[in-house]
Amino acid sequence: VAVEGNIGSGKTSLLKHFETCEQAKVYKEPTDRWRNIQGHNALALMYEDPERWSLTFQTYVQLTMLQTHLAKQEQAVKLMERSIHSAKYCFVENLHKGGVMPELEYIVLTRWFDHIIQNEDCSPDLIVYLQTNPEVLHERIRKRCRKEESGIPMDYLQDLHNLHEDWLIHQTHFSVPCPVLVLDANLELQDMLNVCDQHREKILCGHG
């Protein structure tokens, strides 16, 4: 099961809510790995100079997501924060559409992505989409104050929101690998977790 959503939509908080559930193994986004690649902070570099570093960063994100998709586990349910799909369809797409990632880099990353998807089983059984309004996120990110994210502009959040909506709601642009359960993540966290618990069986059985 992949938990998808924009920056600040509440994915990490929702996954924490499931950490007590012994039938699920939770995989948070490996931001610590992205921040320290043999001493290099790829996440910071990507925000500081995306033209220079977005291919490097997104290539490593794609690897860490693949490793999570393929990780063996005892528990019946694998709960992932984001996926190799959103990495490509939301983040890489945004960098390419915004003219930040050069065409050739986008093509090479796409060839890697297509090869991986065709040869490895990375399809979730269910996507839980935490749907938000970008305005709500801007305030949350400001309050959360992750240092690399301090300069995220509103239109970056709006662009990412539109790409999540195109992919998961309008389903116009890229293939959706499984059913999508949409949760209103504009709600205060506790209210969203209460709604989430009403869908707990669906989420843990991976049914849409």
Ligand SMILES: Cc1cc2cn([C@H]3C[C@H](O)[C@@H](CO)O3)c(=O)nc2[nH]1
């Ligand atoms: C799959 C995927 C996650 C992801 C996160 N990020 C950024 C957005 C957030 O600021 C931070 C943690 O999610 O990393 C990114 O640029 N590209 C990504 N691709």
